[in-house]
Amino acid sequence: MSKTVTVNLDETLEKRFREKATLKYGNKKGALAMAFNEALDKWLKNDDQALLNENKRLLNGGIKMKKWSFKREDLYE
Numbered sequence: 001m002s003k004t005v006t007v008n009l010d011e012t013l014e015k016r017f018r019e020k021a022t023l024k025y026g027n028k029k030g031a032l033a034m035a036f037n038e039a040l041d042k043w044l045k046n047d048d049q050a051l052l053n054e055n056k057r058l059l060n061g062g063i064k065m066k067k068w069s070f071k072r073e074d075l076y077e
Contacts, residue, residue: 002033017035017036017039018032020035021034021035021036
């Protein structure tokens with residue numbers, strides 16, 4: 001199922017995006033949608049990975065709560 005989304009893009013960004021989409025998918029119908037879906041999917045995966053990395057960093061570095069300071073390993077003792 002597909003959904004129509006209307007966005008406003010900077011002219012330079014839009015032009016570069018269209019050029020890249022045409023190079024990859026050609027000038028056929030739906031090429032821009034395919035490129036947009038691919039770009040959005042990559043961005044979301046990268047953002048998810050960044051959040052996961054930050055959570056791992058916090059867990060490995062320990063958590064400080066006013067009087068208490070403990071690491072993940074301490075919780076399992």
